[in-house]
Amino acid sequence: MFTDYFDIKRPKWDGETLAALQKRLEESGYQGLTGEFHALIRRYVNADVDRSPAAILTRADEYADVLIPPAHPHARIIVHRQNPEVLRIVVAGRSQHEARMVQTALKLHLETVLGRLSEGGGDDHGRSTLNRFRREVVPALRLQGNGERGPDGRFSLGPQLLRAMRRQPVVRGRPTVLVSHLATLAPDKPSEQVRDVLEHLVTQGALERWHVVICREGGQWLGSSPNAEEMRAFSALKMDCPHCGRRVSEEQSEVAYRLGEQAETRVNDNRWMCDIIEAALRKMGVEAVAVHPGAGPVDGAACYQDAVILFRATDEPVEMGDVKRLQEQGRQLEGEGWRVFPLIVSDRPIGADTKAAGVTVVESMAALDGVLDQILRTAREASLNALLPTHLRLAAIALIDLLPSD
Ligand SMILES: [Zn+2]
Secondary structure: OEEEEEEEEOOOOOHHHHHHHHHHHHHOOOEEHHHHHHHHHOOOOOOOOOOOHHHHHHHOOOOEEEEEOOOOOOOEEEEEEEEOOEEEEEEEEOOHHHHHHHHHHHHHHHHHHHOOOOOOOHHHHHHHHHHHHHHHHHHHOOOOOOOOOOOOHHHOHHHHHHHHHHOOOEEOOEEEEEHHHHHHOOOOOOHHHHHHHHHHHHHOOOEEEEEEEEOOOOOOEEEEEOOHHHHHHHHOOOOEOOOOOOEHHHOEEEEEEEEOOOHHHHHOOOHHHHHHHHHHHHHOOOOEEEEOOOOOOOOEEEEEOOEEEEEEEEOOOOOHHHHHHHHHHHHHHHHOOOEEEEEEEEOOOOOHHHOOOOOEEEOOHHHHHHHHHHHHHHHHHHHHHHHOOOOOOOOOOOHHHHOOOO
């Protein structure tokens, strides 16, 4: 569930105004629990009690309602009078986009009754949280950028592939993969996507693309060249394979990707892991992610609703000092009013002695998405709990209205 919210402030939220809002929304196709319940309850209330919505809502000391918007039957709108001056409106949808659309439509209806709503609603709250993250948290953690997507976002698979390339069998001095074996690099990704990213890495000089002819029997390389034309000429030679005796024209023609010389330095730090974490967070709708591996107390941070996710990414063994620094940093941000989720991402099992309270640990990159999804879910639930009191009293009916008079 995804939420969005805004507050409307007035000198006093009286029964008349709430009833006018309720009427307008009902006429526009919104179903409201309070309205429906009041229609039902007429059979139970006493005839001598004023049963108009305005009268009922005026007598009610608490007011909260749940509405179903006409165009989004799966979404819910919760309206709650927090105090005499503030009406809080929370929209819950199946996606952030749905919540946002419902909120926009709802505001138009509210404005026909209340006049232009002043700025300062939920959007601005979210915006100001993001601004605070960019202005205060990112520089304090010595991270790079302002949390917006970097120019290389599209090729975030690149570092992961370079990493996997390093583990490929060495052929003629360099880790090499044949196009027919691409699935071993990233089994969960479509091979066309892997191929695109490999080609991008070739243009960047991180990889080399070679054309090869291989013995179908023993797998030996009979000829290789970066130049496709040269290998076509080689295959056309009237020559037999020294291993199996076939004509070279009948042997297997392939494209091979080899790790370039520059690539080594790029895969030796944890940048590749940070890139994967950033890509995963952005895919899940996190707007602000900033990374700078190795520069400060954390490798990266992300802002989601009212929460900050702090992470360390390492392919070296995790040390207790790392965990302590992360905890310390988390406590500091909590002192500044943030809800903090510290996270250690490793690509190997972490010893029990380095596990610590309050720090989430990912022990394999394959588990990353699941863990992040859980953290974001928890963050969303926590912000909903902060928006609304746990026990809302719905339908605004006082018991006295149901009892007979003297
Ligand atoms: Zn052969």
